[in-house]
Amino acid sequence: MKWLVTGGAGYIGAHIVRALNTAGHDVVVLDDLSTGLRRKVSEGVPFIQASILDTDAVTSALRTGLIDGVVHLAAKKSVEESVHNPHLYFEQNVLGMMSLLDAVKAAQIHHFVLSSSAAIYGSPDGQRVSEDTTPLPVNPYGQTKLAQEWLLADLVNSGYDLSWTALRYFNVAGAGADDLGDTGVFNLIPMVLRALDQGQAPQVFGDSYPTPDGTCVRDYIHVQDLADAHVAAVAHVESGSRSSVFNVGRGLGFSVLEVLDAVRAVLGRSFDHQIAPARAGDPASLVAAVGRIDTELRFSAHRDLTDMVASAWSAWQAFPPR
Numbered sequence: 667m668k669w670l671v672t673g674g675a676g677y678i679g680a681h682i683v684r685a686l687n688t689a690g691h692d693v694v695v696l697d698d699l700s701t702g703l704r705r706k707v708s709e710g711v712p713f714i715q716a717s718i719l720d721t722d723a724v725t726s727a728l729r730t731g732l733i734d735g736v737v738h739l740a741a742k743k744s745v746e747e748s749v750h751n752p753h754l755y756f757e758q759n760v761l762g763m764m765s766l767l768d769a770v771k772a773a774q775i776h777h778f779v780l781s782s783s784a785a786i787y788g789s790p791d792g793q794r795v796s797e798d799t800t801p802l803p804v805n806p807y808g809q810t811k812l813a814q815e816w817l818l819a820d821l822v823n824s825g826y827d828l829s830w831t832a833l834r835y836f837n838v839a840g841a842g843a844d845d846l847g848d849t850g851v852f853n854l855i856p857m858v859l860r861a862l863d864q865g866q867a868p869q870v871f872g873d874s875y876p877t878p879d880g881t882c883v884r885d886y887i888h889v890q891d892l893a894d895a896h897v898a899a900v901a902h903v904e905s906g907s908r909s910s911v912f913n914v915g916r917g918l919g920f921s922v923l924e925v926l927d928a929v930r931a932v933l934g935r936s937f938d939h940q941i942a943p944a945r946a947g948d949p950a951s952l953v954a955a956v957g958r959i960d961t962e963l964r965f966s967a968h969r970d971l972t973d974m975v976a977s978a979w980s981a982w983q984a985f986p987p988r
């Protein structure tokens with residue numbers, strides 16, 4: 667089958683494109699390059715520069731590319747930015763998804779894999795969060811990701827024949843190749859590397875959360891493991907699975923201070939950090955229950971936090987973000 671990957675020039679999307687190609691799938695990338703980089707899409711992979719909000723352009727890409735399914739990543743992804751600019755998030759993530767689904771219907775596409783997020787869960791009570799936990803997002807970003815899942819479920823409820831799955835990513839880190847590192851400024855490890863590059867002490871947002879050391883706890887997953895999870899999800903959807911959601915994490919929580927220690931160990935240098943005020947919309951702890959994806963997709967992540975930091979650092983040195 668042939669897949670259109672929206673957001674395929676972005677950090678995670680570029681890894682997925684390569685993993686799908688390696689697994690023998692034909693892939694076309696559609697991306698507006700608002701945060702993605704053209705150089706991350708290998709030569710030979712068809713690339714269309716367009717926004718998902720442009721329904722006609724997406725419909726035409728689906729039809730002329732003879733596409734069978736969509737892996738949808740194109741979205742805005744910063745919790746903090748979403749709190750300050752919610753309309754941008756509802757426009758890009760919700761209206762964008764509605765536009766994309768209009769194109770999916772027009773082109774009679776019947777297979778869909780969605781990038782969802784642990785942010786839909788909000789602030790659970792500290793236990794590992796399973797897919798059956800009632801979603802209660804605490805910021806506009808999480809609300810828009812949950813709305814994306816609803817749009818898929820409602821499309822099926824309206825009678826449209828769609829086999830879909832949503833992967834709820836926890837915190838994604840690392841690089842599968844030096845040219846695919848995270849060049850954004852929103853995720854913890856790149857933020858730390860950027861601060862060190864600039865001779866500054868990395869900031870830790872809040873140290874009085876109800877967690878063992880007072881800093882936020884997250885479940886970090888290597889981006890290459892996440893890409894491999896998409897290969898499994900695509901096979902699942904191709905086999906006709908009706909609708910399903912899966913957490914993608916490792917089931918292990920690390921605090922911000924523990925991640926900083928991992929960076930110190932990998933870089934072999936000591937540095938101070940600076941405690942800054944807690945950010946709006948940041949839950950204290952988010953750790954995945956990963957039994958469902960293990961059982962149903964036979965997927966489990968096997969790269970650890972050191973692998974994530976080491977590969978991110980290697981990519982950072984090879985392709986320093988400007």
Ligand SMILES: NC(=O)c1ccc[n+]([C@@H]2O[C@H](COP(=O)([O-])OP(=O)(O)OC[C@H]3O[C@@H](n4cnc5c(N)ncnc54)[C@H](O)[C@@H]3O)[C@@H](O)[C@H]2O)c1
Pocket residue numbers: 672673674675676677678679696697698699700701702703716717718719738739740741742743758762781782783784834835836837838839850853
């Ligand atoms: N990075 C994480 O830790 C994380 C965690 C959970 C979920 N996610 C989800 O993963 C997906 C990808 O995130 P990422 O970290 O790779 O971010 P990214 O910013 O690197 O990638 C997003 C890509 O989408 C493109 N894009 C954005 N808006 C678009 C539009 N309207 N039309 C076409 N292209 C558009 C961007 O140019 C970029 O290439 C997002 O849906 C995000 O919500 C990420």
